Amino acid sequence: MNPRTDAVLATLEADQEAAQARLMGWLRIPSVSAQPAHAGDCRAAGEWVLAQLTALGFTGSLRDTAGHPVVVAHHPGPDGGKGPHLLFYGHYDVQPPDPLELWTSPPFEPTIVQGPNGPQVRARGAVDDKGQVMMWIEALRAWHAVTGTIPVRCTVLIEGEEEIGSPSLDPFLEANAAELKADVAVISDTGMWDVNTPALSTRLRGLVYTQIDLTCASRDLHSGMYGGLALNPLNLLTRVLGQLHDENGVIQIPEFYDDVVDPSPAQKAEWAGLGFNPAQFLGEIGLTQGIGEANRAPLERLWSRPTADLNGLWGGYTGDGSKTVIASQAHAKLSFRLVPGQDPAKVVAGLHAFLAARLPEDAKVEVQVFGASPAIEVPADSPWITEARGALAEEYGRPAVLIGCGGSIPVVESMRRLLGLDALLMGFGLTDDQVHSPNEKFDLTCFRHGARSHARLLGRLAG
C-alpha cells in the first residue's frame, strides 16, 4: 500500500459531512440536458464542477460544443511522478425528473433520508452521475489535502449530454484527441453487485434509440364519419409494433441476431455463480415473472442478450374523458440494447425493413435515430482491472466480481474508437437507486466507500 494512503483515508473520514454538503450543492442545479429551458442550468453545473477541480490545482475550462459545454481540466500530478496518466470521465447532466408527482421530495432539493443501508441522499442525479463523479473528486481532494498535489497525472472530462445520447461528444473527442490522450479512462457510472460486494463492469450493452413517426390521413378525422374505412395510425402502430417479439420473446427485426457474440463458457459460469435471484430482482419492482428468451438465464438476458423496448408511445386524444377522433399521426420511441457483435447501423436498417414489410401504402413513416452505439467488452486481465480489484478488496474485505451491465455507456465505445483507450468501470450504484425514475437516491455508505476505494486506487497507481 502507498504509505500516504492511510492519511488520505483519514482525511476523507474527517471531511465526510462537508463532502455530502458539496454533493448536495451540485444536485441543486437542475441540469436537465433534454430540456432547452435548462441550458443555463447545464452550463452552471459544468462551471460548478470546474471550480471544484481548479481548487485542487487543475487547469481547465468549459469548452463550447454544438450542445451543452464539456468540462476539460488537466493536472500534471506530482513532480516527476512515474504513475500512469488517467482520464477521469463523468457527466454533469441528468435525466428529466418527470413524473414530478411521484417524488416524495422535490427532485432538485436533495434530501437525506434513512434507508435499509443507512442514510441516503435523494435527488435527480444523486447517483447518475453527480454522486459517482464526486467520489473521485473527493478522493483527489483528500490526496491534495495530504500531499499538496494529486498522486498521478490526471485529465478530467465531464460532459453535459450523456442523458441525451452524447451527440457532441464524438466530434469533441475527435477534435481534441491529442489533448485527451491518456493511459486509461476511469469511469464511475456503473453499479456494485450488492451493497457489500464491489464490482467492476467488463461488459456493457450498446444502444440504438429511435423515434417512429407514422402519418396516415392528412388531418384528424371524426371516428363516426370515417371509422371502419379510414386507416387509423394508432391501430396500425399497435399492430406493427405488437409484432416486435414472437411468442418466445425472440425479436423479429430481420438479421437482428446474426452477429451476436455469446459470452465465453467461463464468463457464463462466473455469472451463474453470482447467485442472482430473479424473484427478488423482479419482486423489488412489483413483478413476479421475467420476460424474454425462455432458454437464456436471467442474467444473460440482462447482460448478453439484445432487447427491443418501447420507451414512449403517443398519439390522438390523451386528455380527460372522451374525444371521438381518428388521429392523423402516431408516434413511438423504440430502443434496442445491443450486445457484442451487433452493428448499430445494421439494426437501424433492419428496423426500416421490419416496418416497410408491415405498413400499407397509405402509411408514411419516418424513423429518427437519436443514438447508435455498439456494445463494449473490456479485457478482464488488464493491469487496471488488477489494481482496481486490489483497491476494492482492501476496502471491502472481499473480492470484487466482474459483471456485465445491461445499460450502455456510449462514451466507453467512443473513447476506445477515438482515443484508443480502454475503460476501467468502477461504480458504486445499487439496483434500488431508482436511476432515471422518481426518487433517485444514492446510499451515503456507497458514496463513502466509493471515495475511499478511489483514494486507494490512486495510491496504488502512484506506486
Added chain:
Amino acid sequence: MNPRTDAVLATLEADQEAAQARLMGWLRIPSVSAQPAHAGDCRAAGEWVLAQLTALGFTGSLRDTAGHPVVVAHHPGPDGGKGPHLLFYGHYDVQPPDPLELWTSPPFEPTIVQGPNGPQVRARGAVDDKGQVMMWIEALRAWHAVTGTIPVRCTVLIEGEEEIGSPSLDPFLEANAAELKADVAVISDTGMWDVNTPALSTRLRGLVYTQIDLTCASRDLHSGMYGGLALNPLNLLTRVLGQLHDENGVIQIPEFYDDVVDPSPAQKAEWAGLGFNPAQFLGEIGLTQGIGEANRAPLERLWSRPTADLNGLWGGYTGDGSKTVIASQAHAKLSFRLVPGQDPAKVVAGLHAFLAARLPEDAKVEVQVFGASPAIEVPADSPWITEARGALAEEYGRPAVLIGCGGSIPVVESMRRLLGLDALLMGFGLTDDQVHSPNEKFDLTCFRHGARSHARLLGRLAG
C-alpha cells in the same frame, strides 16, 4: 297537399333575405359551450332563439341546468287541430372555432361567400346546428304569417351542451318527461346525400368509449438495467391491441358480432345504388385505400358495420429526444362504433375478456367506460318517414334516400329511452360543410330548400 302550403312557400320565398339576416344575427353570438368564458354568450344564444319562438305564439322559457340552460317552448297548434304533436330538437351551442388562423373570415362574423352551389354563409355554427334549427323556425314563421297560428301542436327543445356531450340533457329529460311528451321528435342535424338529393337518416351507429390503463412494474425502470427481463407495458399494450383485428379487418372481441342485425337486402340495394365513390371520399383526406372487412361494401363499413378504433395512446417518454425508460404504465382510449343489435354492456364485457385472455399475471388492467349507447334504427315504414319522403320528393323533384350515419347522435337514443319517442332525422348539411373545422359553412340553397321542405312537412302532417 295542404291547401295553405303554396301560400306558405310563397311567404318563405318573399322573406328569404330577412331569414338570412336573422340567421346571421344568431351566428354572431359566440355560444361556445366548451369554454366557460362564453357561458354568457350561451345564455344569450338561448334567449335569442326563445324570442324567435315567442314571436310565433310559443310559451316558453330558459330552464337552468347544472350546465348551460335549455330552451323549452310550447305551442298548442290550431284550435281543434287534429295533427300530431311534434317535438322539435336542436342545439344553440357551437364547437370552439380553433384554430382561428385557418379561418378566412372571423368565425363569429358571418360572411356570405360564393361557392360551387351558389352563395353560402360562413361562420361557426352555420350548419351545426343554428342554420338547421332556423330552417324549421322559418317554416313555422311562414305558417304563422299565413294562418295566424302554426299547423300542428309543437314542443321545442333547444339545448346548449350538444357539443360537449349533453351532460345535462338526460337528467333534464327525465325530470321533465311528462312535459316533453309528444308523438315524434323532429331533428335537423344530419346531412343530404348530395346537394340535389335529399336524405333521411334511419341508422345511426352507437358508441362505447373506453380507457384502458395498464400497470406493470411498480415504478418506471431504466431500460438498460431491466430491459430483457422486466415486463414493458408499452410493448405489451401494442402486442394486445395489435390483435384487435385479424388480417381481414374482423374485430377479435369475443361475441362481438353475435347480435349484429344486418340491413335488409332492400336497404343494401338502395345504398349500393347511391353511387358512393370511396376513392373520392378517401382522397379528400389523403388516403387511397379503405380498410376494414374486405367482403363488405365501403358504405356498409361506414353505416352498418361496427368498428374498434384507438382514439388515443400514451405512455412512457413522449418529449423531445430520448429517455431510456421502461414505463410503469401504458394507456389507450379505445372506442367501438356499434350497429343495431349490439348491446353496449356485452361489448364492454367482451373487451374485458379479450384483455384478460392476453395479459400476463404481472399486468394489472383497469377499463374505464366513458359512454355506452346502442345504435339507432328508425323504422323505415313509419308514417313520419312516409310524410317526410313525400315532402322532400315534392320539394326536390326526386325521391329522398334513406341513409345511415357512421356517427352517433346521443339525444336520439336518450329520447327513445327516456321519452319513448322515435326520431325523424331530416337534415340538409353537405359533406363539405367543414363541421367542427375552420370555415364551417352552410349553403343558402340548402337553407332555402330545407325551410321549404319543413313547411311542406308541417302542411302534410296537419292533414
